[in-house]
Amino acid sequence: QVQLVQSGAEVKKPGASVKVSCKASGYTFTGYYMHWVRQAPGQGLEWMGWINPNSGGAEYAQNFQGWVTMTRDTPISTAFMELSRLRSDDTAVYYCARGPREWSSFDYWGQGTRVTVSS
Amino acid sequence: EIVLTQSPGTLSLSPGERATLSCRASQSISSSYLGWYQQKPGQAPRLLIYGASSRATGIPDRFSGSGSGTDFTLTISRLEPEDFAVYYCQQYGSSPRTFGQGTKVEIK
Numbered sequence: 526q527v528q529l530v531q532s533g534a535e536v537k538k539p540g541a542s543v544k545v546s547c548k549a550s551g552y553t554f555t556g557y558y559m560h561w562v563r564q565a566p567g568q569g570l571e572w573m574g575w576i577n578p579n580s581g582g583a584e585y586a587q588n589f590q591g592w593v594t595m596t597r598d599t600p601i602s603t604a605f606m607e608l609s610r611l612r613s614d615d616t617a618v619y620y621c622a623r624g625p626r627e628w629s630s631f632d633y634w635g636q637g638t639r640v641t642v643s644s
Numbered sequence: 645e646i647v648l649t650q651s652p653g654t655l656s657l658s659p660g661e662r663a664t665l666s667c668r669a670s671q672s673i674s675s676s677y678l679g680w681y682q683q684k685p686g687q688a689p690r691l692l693i694y695g696a697s698s699r700a701t702g703i704p705d706r707f708s709g710s711g712s713g714t715d716f717t718l719t720i721s722r723l724e725p726e727d728f729a730v731y732y733c734q735q736y737g738s739s740p741r742t743f744g745q746g747t748k749v750e751i752k
Contacts (some may be wrong), residue, residue: 560741562689570681570689570732570743586740620688628736630679632700634688 529635547621554602650744667733677737
């Protein structure tokens with residue numbers, strides 16, 4: 526069965542970086558896009574961007590351009606999302622989510638990784 | 645950017661009742677690239693509906709989606725206890741992908 530398993534919770538200081546991993550299993554990793562979505566405490570969902578695990582190409586939402594980087598390691602079927610220059614309002618749960626095509630809904634989601642930014 | 649506005653913000657209903665959730669887009673969504681997700685506290689969202697009206701794998705037929713262009717609806721025909729949650733619509737036909745702010749379906 527399809528599973529996306531994310532890395533554990535992180536606590537970071539303002540100005541630091543965080544790298545969240547998302548390990549895929551149960552399907553061909555390179556055959557599906559991987560999106561990243563975040564959710565601040567008590568708030569809605571915010572799309573951050575996607576990576577194409579086959580080509581390594583990525584598209585980032587304008588709000589995140591310049592400070593998010595999405596990468597992948599295909600031999601271990603894992604996608605990564607790195608956010609730099611963290612601020613307190615980056616405190617959120619970060620989700621990876623699979624998309625069958627570039628323009629598609631997100632059919633499977635990781636369990637989420639809580640990132641807390643605090644001095 | 646396409647802005648999605650969901651209404652109502654909160655829906656208070658009893659088990660067995662019908663729930664009708666609305667999602668209105670600021671501009672037409674191409675090819676009905678509109679999805680609906682359910683999220684329960686402490687859990688990741690779950691895909692219910694894609695393509696405005698197609699149920700995702702394993703989703704009960706009490707969930708149905710309809711609409712096109714700028715107006716979309718999620719209907720839950722008879723609420724089960726496990727259906728009380730927050731529901732989000734999402735458009736994925738243009739970048740950035742955007743979500744509505746959510747509708748909370750709570751027990752009356």
